[in-house]
Amino acid sequence: MSDTSDRLLAETTSERRALCQVAPGLTFMKIESTLQDGRTRYVRALTVDFASFTGKIRATEGETVMDREKTSAMAELMASQGLKPLAAVNGGFFDIASTFSPGALGGLTVVDGKVLNSASNGESALALGNHGTNLWIDKVWSQSKITFTPPGGNPSRPDHVLDGLNREPGRIQGCGGGFGPAGVNDRNANAKNLIDPRMPQVGIHCLDSEETILFTEEFGALPFLAGTVRAVLIGVDRTVKRVSDTTDGMVAAPGEHVVVATGSHAEWLKADAVIGSTMSLPAAAVQRGASAETPVHFPGADDATVNGGPRLVKNGSVGPFDFSGSTTPQYAYLAPRNARTAAGITAGRELVLVVVDKKSGPKDAAHGLTMAQLAEAMKNLGAADAINLDGGGSSTMWVKGAVVNHPSDGVGEERRVGNAIVITAK
Incomplete structure (x- = not known):
């Protein structure tokens, strides 16, 4: 067990888990851990078992690429398109400060087999295509x-x-x-x-x-x-x-x-x-791999990717996260505790989607997780590979018509984001 895992567990005095089936092959789990300081850490997780799940995993940018929309609204939009949304989480990073295109994604984005945003070459991405057979996390180039x-x-x-x-x-x-x-x-x-x-x-x-x-x-x-x-x-x-x-x-x-x-x-x-x-x-x-050595194709209408980073878990090992002495903007985001969204792939090829709340949820809510703690949490949930997605005020999980976490973009407010991962019944 790593030092990070030791510290993560040492904070916890008790843990409660509640599991329910959203649909065959799709489960939703609440994890609420009481910490030594009396606060509660709120974690929500969705697991897709492709052996029994008959629906689809989709990426969506809402009605247009340039605009932002709530994760819940993106899920509900699919209902108006004749689909049956079951669950959703917010997706990758987007340029929230741009006045030209405030919803534009910051990396490789593929929706329904079509590339809609180019890669920030060398970034990590999550591929969701073809009912789990094209499921991977890797660095991408375009x-x-x-x-x-x-x-x-x-x-x-x-x-x-x-x-x-x-x-x-x-x-x-x-x-x-x-x-x-x-x-x-x-x-x-x-x-x-x-x-x-x-x-x-x-x-x-x-x-x-x-x-x-x-x-x-x-x-x-x-x-x-x-x-x-x-x-x-x-x-x-x-x-x-x-x-x-x-x-x-x-x-x-x-x-x-x-x-x-x-x-x-x-x-x-x-x-x-x-x-x-x-x-x-x-x-x-589009290529994937540390040196862009593997060509990637998106042949099917179900193929999708979302951008993210950093890579949290690779082949069962938690990546090194050394933030000592760093004051640069990206470390200011990565190092402290924050609300988080992450995606993982288990050794059995299941997809795990996780949201962690920050302090702006219930009064007793803990201050989220550091990036290192998030990586360890994903490993503890069975992820052999995992990636960090957009977090902070963007972190949102929606299940069957309701937001099931406590978004931190203002008290009780759900942030409008650039894209979302939506799980549908067909």
Whole structure:
């Protein structure tokens, strides 16, 4: 038993567990631990046993990528789409401070088999596809390029690297690379704020005044973006239909795209993407592994991923979490006790989703868990692999029509978040 586990158990004087079946193969558990100081730690857990569960695990960003919505509302939206939501938890990190796209996710997001957000290269992600057969946690990388061919001619220039997908140009949540070369993180602006400028960081963002971003129909209408900008609307037939020096009013209808470039990239787009030009956009290449060594495909409509980090448990071992002497923003989030959301995969390939409350729940509630304690808690719940998801005020669990934890984004308030993991009956 690790020192962290010893400390976690040493805080506890008694523990009460209550288990109920939400549906065949889906169980909900309440864990309430009385601590030595008299407070109570509130933990809620969902377990999906794919051997008997006949429903589906879905990721959703709500009605549009750019907006935020409550976890409960995202679950209930699926009911209006003819599905039967059973349970849900909040998902990955999103750019809460962006005024351009406050719901945009900070890493790889796949919904219904479609990549909607690029990876912060080197980040961790949770894959949920194909009824548990495509269930994994790993570092992920993504890359994509576009080319514009003039009417009746050859491409005027080589392929152009896309920096991101469905997010604010110039603002990189988590500071990871975007659609750059596999295994390379080229987003090192504000490097002085990073622990390791080559890797993505939780809780901060980087700036880049020269980017090219692709927007899909799922984003919604683009807001105004200041500075040197070029925006082009790409029709269903992949030809340029409209060009503009502003993003205001640009929106991609079903099957369409909008490309936005800033800084020197805007000059490239102005020169190459003229009315009638044809855009070539190969599918985004996604890799997983420490060195982006394994290609990843999302062939089915059920495939989904959510971003997260850090990795909590890997092959049954709790990762090292050394925060001594650190004052950087991401450590300020990782080190202290906080409300937490996490996902784990057991050795038997079950999915475990966990939410831990913070002090703004009941008056006797404990102050959440540190990241190291969360990792140990996930291991104690049977996770052989586990990942931290967005926590703090975002941490929410919803089961069959009701929020079952105590969200900490204000007293009793549920935060509007970027995405959610929703378990449905079909």
